[in-house]
Amino acid sequence: xxxxxxxxxxxxxxxxxxxxxxxxxxxxxxxxxxxxxxxxxxxxxxxxxxxxxxxxxxxxxxxxxxxxxxxxxxxxxxxxxxxxxxxxxxxxxxxxxxxxxxxxxxxxxxxxxxxxxxxxxxxxxxxxxxxxxxxxxxxxxxxxxxxxxxxxxxxxxxxxxxxxxxxxxxxxxxxxxxxxxxxxx
Amino acid sequence: xxxxxxxxxxxxxxxxxxxxxxxxxxxxxxxxxxxxxxxxxxxxxxxxxxxxxxxxxxxxxxxxxxxxxxxxxxxxxxxxxxxxxxxxxxxxxxxxxxxxxxxxxxxxxxxxxxxxxxxxxxxxxxxxxxxxxxxxxxxxxxxxxxxxxxxxxxxxxxxxxxxxxxxxxxxxxxxxxxxxxxxxxxxxxxxxxxxxxxxxxxxxxxxxxxxxxxxxxxxxxxxxxxxxxxxxxxxxxxxxxxxxxxxxxxxxxxxxxxxxxxxxxxxxxxxxxxxxxxxxxxxxxxxxxxxxxxxxxxxxxxxxxxxxxxxxxxxxxxxxxxxxxxxxxxxxxxxxxxxxxxxxxxxxxxxxxxxxxxxxxxxxxxxxxxxxxxxxxxxxxxxxxxxxxxxxxxxxxxxxxxxxxxxxxxxxxxxxxxxxxxxxxxxxxxxxxxxxxxxxxxxxxxxxxxxxxxxxxxxxxxxxxxxxxxxxxxxxxxxxxxxxxxxxxxxxxxxxxxxxxxxxxxxxxxxxxxxxxxxxxxxxxxxxxxxxxxxxxxxxxxxxxxxxxxxxxxxxxxx
Numbered sequence: 170x171x172x173x174x175x176x177x178x179x180x181x182x183x184x185x186x187x188x189x190x191x192x193x194x195x196x197x198x199x200x201x202x203x204x205x206x207x208x209x210x211x212x213x214x215x216x217x218x219x220x221x222x223x224x225x226x227x228x229x230x231x232x233x234x235x236x237x238x239x240x241x242x243x244x245x246x247x248x249x250x251x252x253x254x255x256x257x258x259x260x261x262x263x264x265x266x267x268x269x270x271x272x273x274x275x276x277x278x279x280x281x282x283x284x285x286x287x288x289x290x291x292x293x294x295x296x297x298x299x300x301x302x303x304x305x306x307x308x309x310x311x312x313x314x315x316x317x318x319x320x321x322x323x324x325x326x327x328x329x330x331x332x333x334x335x336x337x338x339x340x341x342x343x344x345x346x347x348x349x350x351x352x353x354x
Numbered sequence: 355x356x357x358x359x360x361x362x363x364x365x366x367x368x369x370x371x372x373x374x375x376x377x378x379x380x381x382x383x384x385x386x387x388x389x390x391x392x393x394x395x396x397x398x399x400x401x402x403x404x405x406x407x408x409x410x411x412x413x414x415x416x417x418x419x420x421x422x423x424x425x426x427x428x429x430x431x432x433x434x435x436x437x438x439x440x441x442x443x444x445x446x447x448x449x450x451x452x453x454x455x456x457x458x459x460x461x462x463x464x465x466x467x468x469x470x471x472x473x474x475x476x477x478x479x480x481x482x483x484x485x486x487x488x489x490x491x492x493x494x495x496x497x498x499x500x501x502x503x504x505x506x507x508x509x510x511x512x513x514x515x516x517x518x519x520x521x522x523x524x525x526x527x528x529x530x531x532x533x534x535x536x537x538x539x540x541x542x543x544x545x546x547x548x549x550x551x552x553x554x555x556x557x558x559x560x561x562x563x564x565x566x567x568x569x570x571x572x573x574x575x576x577x578x579x580x581x582x583x584x585x586x587x588x589x590x591x592x593x594x595x596x597x598x599x600x601x602x603x604x605x606x607x608x609x610x611x612x613x614x615x616x617x618x619x620x621x622x623x624x625x626x627x628x629x630x631x632x633x634x635x636x637x638x639x640x641x642x643x644x645x646x647x648x649x650x651x652x653x654x655x656x657x658x659x660x661x662x663x664x665x666x667x668x669x670x671x672x673x674x675x676x677x678x679x680x681x682x683x684x685x686x687x688x689x690x691x692x693x694x695x696x697x698x699x700x701x702x703x704x705x706x707x708x709x710x711x712x713x714x715x716x717x718x719x720x721x722x723x724x725x726x727x728x729x730x731x732x733x734x735x736x737x738x739x740x741x742x743x744x745x746x747x748x749x750x751x752x753x754x755x756x757x758x759x760x761x762x763x764x765x766x767x768x769x770x771x772x773x774x775x776x777x778x779x780x781x782x783x784x785x786x787x788x789x790x791x792x793x794x795x796x797x798x799x800x801x802x803x804x805x806x807x808x809x810x811x812x813x814x815x816x817x818x819x820x821x822x823x824x825x826x827x828x829x830x831x832x833x834x835x836x837x838x839x840x841x842x843x844x845x846x847x848x849x850x851x852x853x854x855x856x857x858x859x860x861x862x863x864x865x866x867x868x869x870x871x872x873x874x875x876x877x878x879x880x881x882x883x884x885x886x887x888x889x890x891x892x893x894x895x896x897x898x899x900x901x902x903x904x905x906x907x908x909x910x911x912x913x
Binding site for chain 1: 645647648650651876878879881882885886889890893894897898901902
């Protein structure tokens with residue numbers, strides 16, 4: 170349980186204004202690193218929350234589907250250019266980012282992942298692969314600036330980041346298709 | 355009783371498996387090339403050191419930069435890669451029950467491709483058309499043949515990497531649910547890095563060739579440099595991983611101990627594979643075109659690579675202390691007396707490990723933005739990589755050669771050669787401490803690297819470097835004596851030592867060790883994570899360099 174304090178320390182460290190400002194100064198680091206780190210904070214907090222509130226997770230997320238749905242909705246919201254802009258302009262949206270990504274995306278995904286079937290897992294990765302290709306296309310080839318706070322070059326970089334991540338997920342899907350994970354669990 | 359029975363069967367299996375003459379020939383050939391490379395490369399190094407100290411004037415037809423390029427290529431590309439491949443192919447052969455016939459064929463094709471590529475690269479160097487140094491990125495341009503040679507070297511490396519993958523995959527197919535033997539696990543990690551690390555340099559070279567041929571007028575220098583260092587840094591860590599494989603797997607056996615933790619060892623390999631390539635950025639700290647915030651964040655990535663090294667340091671000293679105490683060693687540090695200091699197979703890797711303490715610390719210094727500004731273009735950096743490559747890595751290779759060469763040659767290590775090895779280790783240690791120490795110090799005083807001897811019109815500061823450069827030359831001379839002793843020992847063990855059986859000394863894990871979880875075998879996942887990390891690390895600067903590209907640079911011949 171001592172580990173939970175280190176996680177909380179990391180959580181607060183990432184929210185410190187100089188740290189948050191540095192990470193938000195580059196569009197791709199804002200979306201692909203800062204937001205991912207908050208989701209990971211959720212993963213790290215999840216076991217303690219599961220232990221503290223077992224009934225809650227049993228009641229509200231018995232088969233993992235509600236948790237996955239919540240995760241998908243929250244992440245889809247945070248891939249929108251407007252949501253990033255608002256996080257930078259409005260303090261309460263920034264606060265919502267700090268809370269929603271660990272607690273409404275990280276924790277539900279952690280709780281749901283072991284409950285859902287392998288095909289649903291691959292379906293989820295496929296869904297995000299498609300989303301990432303779409304976002305890559307949007308950010309790279311959009312003729313206009315999509316975020317008020319970031320330059321075109323930031324936008325194109327983020328687009329390539331999306332496409333490259335999609336390529337990695339495709340490689341992973343191909344790998345999981347040809348490998349029997351039961352033997353390497 | 356159970357343990358004795360287990361060991362008995364293991365010994366028997368090891369003897370029965372042995373190394374087949376065909377597999378031994380592959381390793382021997384690679385080792386011969388490696389040690390010939392160190393002989394020639396060492397001699398060139400001596401000439402360079404003498405010239406740099408102002409003692410020796412090189413003739414016009416053999417200028418400093420030509421010697422520097424050949425020295426770098428021979429030791430950095432030939433010695434290290436040939437040793438690594440020969441060593442790991444012996445490991446694959448031993449631990450996987452022999453190489454597959456088609457893998458053997460691939461090993462030979464790879465060997466000749468590498469040799470052919472090397473010959474192609476050396477011709478323009480000797481002609482004075484390729485004095486671009488080991489860091490062969492633009493805007494300096496060599497003759498096209500130099501780059502075509504490099505293409506063949508890379509293709510040869512890929513052949514070897516795929517040979518290793520095929521052998522490991524075949525073993526996994528026939529041993530479902532089992533862990534890859536530890537030395538083959540290291541080999542897999544090293545060949546994964548060799549393949550993915552050489553991809554960027556392959557792209558770079560394909561981009562340079564039309565430029566060197568004059569088909570395109572200009573080249574994007576920053577893209578080329580970034581691609582080069584993604585490879586250059588990975589190559590450094592490939593040697594390092596080869597060295598630590600010997601520390602983890604063989605050194606415990608040589609001191610009659612056991613491996614400390616199989617899980618920790620495998621995690622170190624996985625961590626190094628995932629995090630390595632992006633370390634290239636700390637070679638570009640003073641490069642323009644990369645914003646400070648991006649460089650700052652990369653410092654974290656570079657320091658993260660230090661973490662597995664700290665785990666290694668802990669594991670090694672845990673093995674030493676545990677083994678020495680079992681042999682009756684006492685006291686807080688008094689147990690060290692029980693270690694086999696007279697055995698070169700232990701002494702050389704031990705000094706190599708000890709050297710990594712200052713070498714690693716120096717590396718951390720250089721990865722730090724402000725300190726890098728002071729040290730970047732000075733002899734400090736040269737001192738650093740002579741301490742890491744010339745001591746930590748090469749001394750481990752030397753230590754390994756005292757059992758690997760007899761093992762593949764069907765001969766034994768004699769007492770005389772062991773003694774010679776101990777003397778060689780001492781000579782090498784003194785030589786490298788003097789040379790590398792002088793380089794570090796004179797670097798801090800401002801002496802530049804990649805520059806032949808100059809007093810800058812008898813400038814007082816430049817003249818004050820001379821005493822240190824003198825130490826550099828003395829160290830270099832001792833190192834040359836070390837090279838001669840080592841090469842003699844290797845060829846003696848290969849062709850003249852008494853025939854007999856030498857063990858391939860893989861240490862067992864502790865008897866009460868907890869079983870290693872099977873998730874460590876998910877190589878596909880580690881590769882995807884590595885690719886993800888590399889994509890994230892490189893996407894910002896590369897998109898910037900390409901989208902906001904300057905007009906580019908024509909080829910320059912500065913020599």
